[in-house]
Amino acid sequence: MALSMMGCGSRIGALLASALGLSPCVAYASAPETATAAASAFHVLSTGIEWQHGPVVMRITVLRDDVVRVRIGRNGALPEDASWAALPAARRASVAVTGFSTADAAGFSTGAMKVSVARRDGGVTVTDRTGRVLLSDLDGAVLPDRRGAGFTITKAIPDDAHYFGLGDKFGPLDRLGRSFVMWNTDSYGYQEGQDPLYKDIPFFIGYTKGGYYGVFLDNSWRTSFDFGKARRGELTIGADGGPVDYYVLAGPDPGDVERAYAWLTGTPAMQPLWALGFQQSRWGYPTERDVRSVVARYRHDRIPLDAIWLDIDYQQHFRPFTVDPGTFPTFGRMVADFTAQRVHTVAITDLHIADLPNAGYAPYDSGMAQDRFVKTGAGQPYVAPVWPGPTLFPDFTQAATRAWWGTLYRQFYLEDGIAGFWNDMDEPAIFETPTKTMPLDNRHRIDEPGFASRVAFHREIHNLYGMQNHRATYEGLLALKPDERPFVMTRATYAGGQRYGVTWTGDNSSTWNHLRLTIPMLESLGLGGFTFSGADIGGFAGSASADLLTRWIEVATFTPIARDHSDEQSLPQEPWIGGRRHEDIRRRFIEARYRLLPYLYTVAEEAARTGLPMMRPLFLEFPEGLLDGTPLDLATGSQFMLGRALMVAAPPTPESPGPYSVILPAGGWYEYWTGRPVGGLRPLSLWGAGGLFITLKDTGPAAPHMVSITPRLDQLPVYVRAGSIIPRQPLVQSTGETPRGPLEIDVYPGANCQGSVYADDGHSFAFRQGVYSRVALSCTVEADHGVAVTIGRPEGSFQPWWRSYRVVVHGFDHAPHGIGGNGGNGTRPIPVAYDGAAGSAQFTVSADGAANTYRLRP
Ligand code: GLC
Numbered sequence: 001m002a003l004s005m006m007g008c009g010s011r012i013g014a015l016l017a018s019a020l021g022l023s024p025c026v027a028y029a030s031a032p033e034t035a036t037a038a039a040s041a042f043h044v045l046s047t048g049i050e051w052q053h054g055p056v057v058m059r060i061t062v063l064r065d066d067v068v069r070v071r072i073g074r075n076g077a078l079p080e081d082a083s084w085a086a087l088p089a090a091r092r093a094s095v096a097v098t099g100f101s102t103a104d105a106a107g108f109s110t111g112a113m114k115v116s117v118a119r120r121d122g123g124v125t126v127t128d129r130t131g132r133v134l135l136s137d138l139d140g141a142v143l144p145d146r147r148g149a150g151f152t153i154t155k156a157i158p159d160d161a162h163y164f165g166l167g168d169k170f171g172p173l174d175r176l177g178r179s180f181v182m183w184n185t186d187s188y189g190y191q192e193g194q195d196p197l198y199k200d201i202p203f204f205i206g207y208t209k210g211g212y213y214g215v216f217l218d219n220s221w222r223t224s225f226d227f228g229k230a231r232r233g234e235l236t237i238g239a240d241g242g243p244v245d246y247y248v249l250a251g252p253d254p255g256d257v258e259r260a261y262a263w264l265t266g267t268p269a270m271q272p273l274w275a276l277g278f279q280q281s282r283w284g285y286p287t288e289r290d291v292r293s294v295v296a297r298y299r300h301d302r303i304p305l306d307a308i309w310l311d312i313d314y315q316q317h318f319r320p321f322t323v324d325p326g327t328f329p330t331f332g333r334m335v336a337d338f339t340a341q342r343v344h345t346v347a348i349t350d351l352h353i354a355d356l357p358n359a360g361y362a363p364y365d366s367g368m369a370q371d372r373f374v375k376t377g378a379g380q381p382y383v384a385p386v387w388p389g390p391t392l393f394p395d396f397t398q399a400a401t402r403a404w405w406g407t408l409y410r411q412f413y414l415e416d417g418i419a420g421f422w423n424d425m426d427e428p429a430i431f432e433t434p435t436k437t438m439p440l441d442n443r444h445r446i447d448e449p450g451f452a453s454r455v456a457f458h459r460e461i462h463n464l465y466g467m468q469n470h471r472a473t474y475e476g477l478l479a480l481k482p483d484e485r486p487f488v489m490t491r492a493t494y495a496g497g498q499r500y501g502v503t504w505t506g507d508n509s510s511t512w513n514h515l516r517l518t519i520p521m522l523e524s525l526g527l528g529g530f531t532f533s534g535a536d537i538g539g540f541a542g543s544a545s546a547d548l549l550t551r552w553i554e555v556a557t558f559t560p561i562a563r564d565h566s567d568e569q570s571l572p573q574e575p576w577i578g579g580r581r582h583e584d585i586r587r588r589f590i591e592a593r594y595r596l597l598p599y600l601y602t603v604a605e606e607a608a609r610t611g612l613p614m615m616r617p618l619f620l621e622f623p624e625g626l627l628d629g630t631p632l633d634l635a636t637g638s639q640f641m642l643g644r645a646l647m648v649a650a651p652p653t654p655e656s657p658g659p660y661s662v663i664l665p666a667g668g669w670y671e672y673w674t675g676r677p678v679g680g681l682r683p684l685s686l687w688g689a690g691g692l693f694i695t696l697k698d699t700g701p702a703a704p705h706m707v708s709i710t711p712r713l714d715q716l717p718v719y720v721r722a723g724s725i726i727p728r729q730p731l732v733q734s735t736g737e738t739p740r741g742p743l744e745i746d747v748y749p750g751a752n753c754q755g756s757v758y759a760d761d762g763h764s765f766a767f768r769q770g771v772y773s774r775v776a777l778s779c780t781v782e783a784d785h786g787v788a789v790t791i792g793r794p795e796g797s798f799q800p801w802w803r804s805y806r807v808v809v810h811g812f813d814h815a816p817h818g819i820g821g822n823g824g825n826g827t828r829p830i831p832v833a834y835d836g837a838a839g840s841a842q843f844t845v846s847a848d849g850a851a852n853t854y855r856l857r858p
Contacts, residue, residue: 040119042106047094049108049115051122051141058122058141063093066112066251067260070124072142072244074151079243082451083218084464085496086247090264113250117141126213128250133158134206134213135248138234142244149241157228157235158208162631164617165214166225167201167528168505170194173520173617173633175204179226184463184492186429186436188507189541192517198427198506200463200494201528203261210629211252212619214261218245220463220494242460254620255612261529262611266499268531269474270608272485273762274344274419274735275502275532276600277306278590280574281346281565286313288328294574295343303575303587304594304733307344309422309565314347318387319354321363321408332416342736344419346487347412351426351469352391355383363408367394372401374458377441384438385431393428393438396468397461398447405469406476413480420487423473426466427492437462466492467500474500483764489561498529502561510539510570512655515552519640519650522559526613532604534561543571546578547713550585551654554716557589558640558648560604560614585714591731598727598743602758603643616641621721622665626684626704635686636663645724645748645755646672649709649717659710661686666704668722670748675810675838678719681705722750725777725789727757729802735762742844743802745777747809749787753779759800772796779809786816786857793851808842809856816841816856832856 043050048061048068058072069091071078083091097108100116105125107116113134116125121140127133138154163175171178171193182200190197202223203216217223221242227235237246249260262268280298285291291308298305314331316322323331335345353363353373367373373381373392383390395401412418430437442458470490477486489502497503505521508514518535525533537556538544544552544566553575556562566573575586593600603614612620619631621641626632633639638652639662647669649662663686669678684704685695711717720726725748730741743757760772776792787809809816815834832843841856 040122042101042117042119044099044106046096048097049099049106049117051106051117053122056122056141058117058124060115060117060124062095062097062108062110063090063247063264064095064260065110066256067247067249067264068110068113068115068126069245069247070141072151074142074244079245080452082448083245083496084220084467084494085216085218085265087264087266087496088450113248126248126250128211128213128252130211130252132209132211132252134208134250135215150239151244152236152238153244153246155235155237157233160208160630161228162207162634163204163227163235164207164619164631165201165204165524165527167199167203167525167530168197168503168521169524170197170517170521172637173523174631175225175227177227177229179224179229182223182225182463184427184437184466186425186427189509190507191509192513198466198492199497199503199525199530201525201530203265203495203528205254205257205527207619207631210623210625212254212257212623213251214247214249214257216247216249216261216264216495218247218495219243221460222463240459252623254623258527258613258620259611265496265529267611268498268529268608269501270485270767271502271532271604272419272487273597273601274306275487275561276597276604277562277735278304278593279307279309279346279561279563280305281309281311281536281563282573283311283566284313284568285311286327288314288330288334292334292337295338295341297574297576298343299341299733301576301583301587302733303583304590304731305343306734306736307346307420307563308338309563310345310347312348312350312387317354317389319356319361320350320352320388321412322361335417339417339419342734344487345417346420346422346489347418348422348424349409349412349473350387350424351394351396351428352386352388353394354388355390355392364392366404366407367392370400370404372398372404374438375443377439377443379443382438382442384433386425386429394469394472395444396465396472397444397456399449400447402468402472402475403479405472406479409473409476409480413477420489421473421477423466423469423488423490426469426490427462428465463492464494466490467494467497470497470500483766485763485765493530495528498531502532502534503530504533504561504563504565505535507540507567508536510542510544510548510566510573512548512653514539515548515555515654516638516650516652518555518559519638522615523613523617523640526560526615527617529611531607531613531615532560534559534563536565537562538564538566538573539570540565540567541570542567544573546582548655549573549575549578550582550713551651551716553586554589555648555650555654557593557716558615558642558646558718562590562593588714589716594731594733594735595728596726597735598729598757598759599643599645601762602727602756605758605760606643614642616643618647618663618665624666632663632665632704639663645721645726647719647721649719651711657710657713659708661706661708662717662719664705664707664719668750670720670722670810672718672720673715675746675748675808675840677722677811677839678707680707682707720746720748722748723753723779724748724750725753725755725779727755727777738801742804742806743800743847745789745791745805745807747777747779747787747789747807749779749781749809749811753781760796760798767796767798770796771798773798773800782855784858786855788853788855790851790853791845791847794849802847804844804846806842806844807854808840810838810840812839812841812856812858814858816858819843819854819856830854 040053123137125136440459
């Protein structure tokens, strides 16, 4: 075993000693290697390495080739091996490693990365298999915070670095040069740069030298991330307390980093199909009659709708789990009437239980009887004002409290037929308090398998509180209906909360800047696992102009969750507000979303299965980036991918009708709305990151290009990647309606041409038993410029609604003169229709369950 001493002059040595109340040169004076056992030492483990220096112990273990975990204890022992975010199976996983030792360092290699620990100060350097340095400590393994329980980790920022992620931060996608705090906060009307907001997702993706990697700090205390803002070239990660426990995910492909993060913290909960439909909400539908008239108007105006949301208006004195019989006199019948119109009802059920002794308020009575509430530092139930006035706060970190909470949904979920629930204010938000939340010394109890049972103070639980509220609702609904996918939306959460469902970006504003920044915000949530996210369409605070609402609906057509919601104080914001012209545009976009549902659902299922988000920054699909490898997103900001095939190019300054440039990454593109190959291509030239003017010399068809466009208000530019196949369906007014006609398969020929269509019953877990249908689709451009389309044999036992496929092949500048092939490689001709204006050829074939290849010959 190698022994070495930390130099007395090192920053970590001095700080460690001072934090421990020792003089550094007494405690850590250099000494011969053999002199004392209190010096630094390495212990080689079969799955990693341990470094020890006085009371500091650091263990680095390999969970799988591309995932390492670093844990540091500062009092002679490692922190408790427990986590609300990282799954037990992932934390238990391990692979054997090959160790090495040099004069300065010791470490190990896996198939995907190399980890080296400096003898001098425990500084960790992680490189990937190509030798690219992902992370390297500047000040040793960790610096204790001078205030006591906290710590700081400082890593070098390479010259070409960029950073993405951290959840609902409100600014540009790239986090470089900025700093962030993680402390879940009620942030009504937040604006650009305001921080912290509602969620704590301490996971980011780093970029350097053409590759990507991930870092996840599993610490629920107040934490901070500084990406070179305080000091250029230094990335600091700090916390007020709690464990030093972080994971490095090697990449270099950013999609692999996303999949590894999902392996570690869980995939997002698969949503019911209706969650992808259009949803209407408002704080300020004061009566049942108002809500009914909104639903009626949707159906009358033939605007598709899948869900109507009930905000706190329906409750008696804003008390959760009550209904005001004065304003909502036939609540159950109303929900049933909506169900009959194929509209799902979602109800808000905030966590704050009104402090109402002896009033027959069941949530209070049962919660008190079972001792289910958070306590003050002095041990009394903590009472503070929220919507109903004085309220109590369930102690969600106890499994028994979550089970009790779940029972509160019985009436709404089983009897009234409410389809989904909304957990708001769970930062937790508290009124009339400068901190907007509870005292930090409030007492929660951790009573949870895998954790030591103990009392924990609010400073540790705060950022977990919303996640455990969300979890309690999700698991409660599952207990009530074990075979239904719960739909639960939360405002606050922590990493891993994606396992319980949906979130949204909170109280945004009805401004153009909010619409603009919604794109990076939703992308960042998706990178952090929360792919099922939306922003209040039209903005929450303030009133949207007709133009703003129209543009917002256009963009939201292509975001995972599309819910129109607004504040009590704002003017009405439903799709018909602002006149017929606007309503027609908005309807057309909402209809486009419904026609696209087979694709949306296929992408959603991929996200729930693999962790790859639905809405993707360009770098996820085109990691090769620009010239020097710079992520493409730095040059656009308003372009995003929806799945692998679609690219939305929203106006970067959405209030302006002016022209702008769209970057078309290498490989060729079609226009979504016309199906025609994109014309007017220009060689790519732009201001790259770092202020360099980039002009691509390669102007061949395979190079990235630009187009300059000036979309009118009724147009949103959307492009399809050449080599894609997109399934679409006939228009319906709700996902509960069975589409009539064939499944449309739009083929956009190009290299590596592929797609798929996934379907299942849309609401149960039968897909886990194989009751689903997945059809692989592919195409090849043949030597004679013909196109062969292959529709695979369906996998799984589910029978989808379609009986035939209408195949539309784009990109023909004249009619293909025949088609050969059906039933494998047969030669039976099939009638083909050619649309010269669209440049597309189409034919309809039966979905007979066999694999078939069809050929269009020029
Ligand atoms: C919070 C929510 C908002 C909701 C309001 C009333 O501000 O973020 O969406 O409408 O409370 O419940």
